[in-house]
Amino acid sequence: MLCGGALLVFGVALLTYSINRSTPGEMAQNPYFFPVAILTIWCVLSGVLLAQSISSESDSRLEKSDLSALLKIVATVIASAVLFSRVGFVLSSIITVVAVLGVMRYRNLVVSVILVVTFPVALWYVFTRILNVPLPTSPWLSWI
């Protein structure tokens, strides 16, 4: 029900925004003609979905117990994106791999160390040296 409701609210907001910006005249020349058509379908179907969900049980597969791990992994990925161009690709990737292994409670130290060290460095080498794709470098270690 939450999903159908959220989609309906978002769809109506976008539709109102689009209609307000839509200029009268020929359909083909109006930049908002096509989005308005799609958003109308969106709103109608969200309404149908909402009505269906009121009369039936939710089919969401995400349980409350999973939310903690999910929030941790999303936060980890956001932190990795923030660090990506600030501390360089290699260092941010090392931090990312360590964090993901930590969130998933992986305990094999040997495999973890090998992965943390070799994977980001190997990727950095392939992209910068073989494929000539520049990647962000660290402000402290200019060679990676």
Next chain:
Amino acid sequence: MELIIAGFELAFTPLTLFVILCGTAFGIVVGAVPGIGGVLGLAVVIPVAISLPQVPSIALLLGVYCGSIYGGMFSAVLINTPGTAASAATVFDGYTMAQRGQAGLALGWATGASVFGGLFSLLVLMIAAPQLAAFALRFSPIEIFALMLVALTCIATLSRGSMVKGVLAAAIGIMLSMPGSDPMTGEVRYTFGIFALSGGFDLIPVLIGLFALSEVFERVATKGRSVPPAATRAGMEFAPLKDWIVRLPVLLRSSVLGTFLGILPGIGATTASFLGYAQAKETSPRREKMGQGEPDGVIGPEAANNAVTGGALIPTLALGIPGDPNTAMMMATLLMQGIVPGVRLFADNPELVYASFAALIIVNIMMGVLGWSMATAFTWLLRIPQPVLLSTVVVLSLLGAYTIRQNEFDLFVAIAAGVVGLLMRVNGFPLAPAVIGLVLGAQFEENLRMALILTDGSIYGFFERPIAAVLIFITIGLLGYPVIKDYIGIRRARNEGNL
């Protein structure tokens, strides 16, 4: 003939062959590891693909695509868990053979059938795609709009889950393609004051988020900590030629079925695999043994699901209309490479098309060779822990999103798309219509508006073109059929209740 030779010359370079080797091997591995699959495999090789020249780039994508469909059968046979949904039907007889100590033979049957199905569909692709492209050259924006409409409706209504969710997913995908400048007037729209949005969302970060990151989020949140089951240790064995000849009709029927289903948008390798199994069970002289470790139960689904690859490439290459997330992902990457799949590709750059066909032949042959040589390694590969796998996917996803435009904004677009993808997954929305909507959205709008200019703004003008009219009626039928079916079901239930 000259074009075929030119295509082979372009494909037979050391770099292309090396890329095919790596791409196919990688595809087999991602296909074999349960839950990863081809789309995620394609998402993580995008940064490599866009930094390669055109032919090796296409070859890499084809290697990963075909390899992943084939690779799914390793885990189906060895651990009773299909690596991809496309190999689910292979479990029935493949794993039973493994339990009887014939795992190597089951892998051999599956490999032979996969290569046969792949090459058969390639032959159809080589014959049909140029003809279809030549025919489609006559299409005006009205026909192209109608074609895209029927493809989107097909994908939305035939995807798993409810039709309402399928069509809504397509609408979400189309709306994601709207920000940026309007294709007809140049007016900037849906940027909400964010300058980085003035060029619109780049396709690749959104696709990486929708498929790769949302997969990671879902697996961490739901089942990421599960321990993979023990794999049967097996090399690959091939049955004698006379056994293959006896089973040729099953192979051929499944290959034809798979190729045909591949051409239709929204059907995909999973349905083909089950229908391949069903047709083998229906028509095979050995049908009474199926389910008890009969090779027909392995070659039926495997020939069919691998035949989908060539079939799915027919509308993608000839019309520029991808029929599933794999081909949508490939098309988005080709667009980044400056290659526009569709009718003009065959007219303007036929060497590239034939080089793709040549690469596909090499991929299918290499698939068999690699499968044979890697068979024993799968006992180890299938034990790769989930955390190791998912941490590498996160790093590769962020790398893929960043390298397209060297832009930090795209990293956050990928993460936001990942969250949207997760919400869609957990609420039962199919991702395929959203992806096809995203890839086709801009062209869909442009063709509709150009068509309206041609008909002076009249919708009735669309029905004056026979091909467009037929396609629009098919769309109406596809949308109306489930509603009518439900209505008849309710009427019948009421009548039975009254009796």
